[in-house]
Amino acid sequence: MLKIAYLDGLRLRRAILAGSRSIIVNADELNAINVFPVPDGDTGTNMASTAKSIAVSLNGVLHKDVGSVLRQAARSALEGARGNSGAILAQFLQGLAHELGSEMRIGAKRLAQAAVSAAAKTKAALTSPRDGTILTVLDDWACALCESASHSDDILNVFLSGFEAAKASLERTRYILPEMRKAGVVDAGAKGFVHFLDGMADLLKLGKHGIRRLASESGRLAAGFRERMVSALIPAHPSSALPETGDPEGPRFCTEALVQGSAASLDSIRDGLASMGNSVVVAGDEEMMRIHVHSDKPAAVFDFLESIGSVEQHKVDDMELQRRLAARLDSSPGKKPFTIVTDTGCDLPTAFMLEHGIIQVPALITIDGITRPDGPALDLGTMHARMEKDPGFNLSTSQPTDAAFGRAFSLALSYADEALYIGLTSAMSGTFQAGKRVAEAFGGRIRCLDSKSITAGQGALVAFAAGLAESGTFIDEALPVLDEKSGRTELFVAIKDLRSLIRSGRLHGIKSLVLRKFGLKPLLGTDRTGKAESRGLYIGERNGVPALFAKIRKLISKGRAESVHIVHVAARKEAEKLAALCRTCAGSTIRIHVSDMGPLLASIGWLGAVGIAILPRK
Secondary structure, three states: OOOOOOEEHHHHHHHHHHHHHHHHHOHHHHHHOOOOOOOOOOHHHHHHHHHHHHHHHHOOOOOOOHHHHHHHHHHHHHHHOOHHHHHHHHHHHHHHHHHHOOOOEEOHHHHHHHHHHHHHHHHHOEOOOOOOOHHHHHHHHHHHHHHHHOOOOOHHHHHHHHHHHHHHHHHHOOOOOHHHHHHOOOOHHHHHHHHHHHHHHHHHHHOHHHHHHHHHHHHHHHHHHHHHOOOOOOOOOOOOOOOOOOOOOOOOEEEEEEEEOOOOOHHHHHHHHHOOEEEEEEEEOOOEEEEEEEEOOHHHHHHHHHOOOEEEEEEEEEHHHHHHHHHHHHOOOOOOOEEEEEEOOEOOOHHHHHHOOEEEEOOEEEEOOEEEEOOOOOOHHHHHHHHHHOOOOOEEEEOOOHHHHHHHHHHHHOOOOEEEEEEOOOOOOOHHHHHHHHHHHHOOOEEEEEOOOOHHHHHHHHHHHHHHHHOOOOHHHHHHHHHHHOOOOEEEEEOOOOHHHHHOOOOOHHHHHHHHHHOEEEEEEEOOOOOEEEEEEEEOOOOHHHHHHHHHHHHHHHHOEEEEEEEEOOOHHHHHHHHHHHHHHHOOOOOEEEEEOOHHHHHHHOOOOEEEEEEEOO
8 A cells, every 4th residue: 555654735635625525425415414403404515515615725726835735725614614514624624724834744643733633623613512523523533643643654544544433433423412313323514524534535545546536526526616606505305314303492593604803712702602592613713713603693693793803704594494394395295396485575474484485595785884694684673773763874785696596596406306486576686687697507497487576576476486386386387377477466665754765866856856845655666577666656654554555455355366465664553554454355364464574675665664565366
């Protein structure tokens, strides 16, 4: 067998690329056994996304020194880390880089010493480290390296000894934590790390004959990822071996961010995050750190992080939604023929979205120069208070990122063979076209439909599509029906406060002066093509609801409407009054949904706005 006296930058780079490739090609297997810390079936996707970030960074780079390779791998891992497992892998590489950052080449003993230190620092990055996870395997692997290096200077021999110890340690994780014992599986994160070691071991054993082949495969994979600009894999369906329910009592949202330039210590940050949730990982250092926490209050997490440094890559995953989608996949009778993805131009009650497994892609909201994704990352109550108290409150919006679309589409395809994206009207935003472009990377499995509406109107079409999917209608049958419905939604929004329309230039000149002078307020909506249009005027701040009801009264009488969707901006009382009028007119059997108008459209409608959408039956 080939003997290796040292590792330099070139050899280490090839080995890391091979290890990254091994994680990526085994992602589906890792998803299928993911039960800890929550059974959301995404450990493989998260580790593979992190590995892809490393591969993209190292592909084509020819650093000759070990330190440069490790620093670059660690930085790219921190920037691209996803999930608990991805953050832990990033911290491990960061620990190695900290120990070996100035080394040109390393021998077996130096590698073993650095591995022990990196494993310890990785464990310290978690507020509540648990035995029986990837942390245990890291410890056992590092200790085995030290033991082997104490009587051998052959890196290959030492590495393979450590690899065998890691595999044995992995098998023991099957019996340590109750979650793994109950499911009869090993820890998914730990197995991902063993796959990483397996790829490296294969390359080291093959020597020069295998280097070109493995490095070439890793390079192609990394290049393809960079071209598509989609940060998530398309995973296979989660295994039915997973429990149908996770921990419904635990925090709901997996919250992540990249923080740079923090003046606070890592320990103080961990303590602060521990008061907001669990599964806390703070990987990296004060210059750059990857944050991961499970919390019910993502907005508060981001408020805290923004108080200590520059925050980027905000991400919030709804673990309860993932849990319910997984339970639905394994339940009888049958599976939904397609899942539904929309964006945050669509306003529906949160409980309805959760119940029907509807996935939302967040637009970006910028408030006072700070940008976050729409949804749980923002606190609507705080935003409404700012809108009321600060006349100069600066709120702007932009379309979702390609990465956000990629994550949502990947999640959707985890639970059905196909998915339908119903987007914000393309006549008013580039969001739909952005989603359609990203969908092309998924080989025809994501179908796209322009809602030709916004807010409650988009919500009405999405809710109708959810009903079709749950009735067993296949996507090819559903699309013509939905296409016919799109653009026919009747939408009316009563604007009470004109400030946003004036400030944005949507309402200006003589028309603005006349409306303000006579106390007139506009009714807005969309036409058949999805363009904004005026739907009339009303007078007086208290007459918005009567004016809306007058517009839709005939539309909802005698069973003419599929459903009624009402939205509002800090005007719950008025919205419920409108709902009561609709029930009186249409009868108690009609489905009426009342929800907040999200920031994307609230930035136009402003405080007091109330909207209503009617989806006609024919």
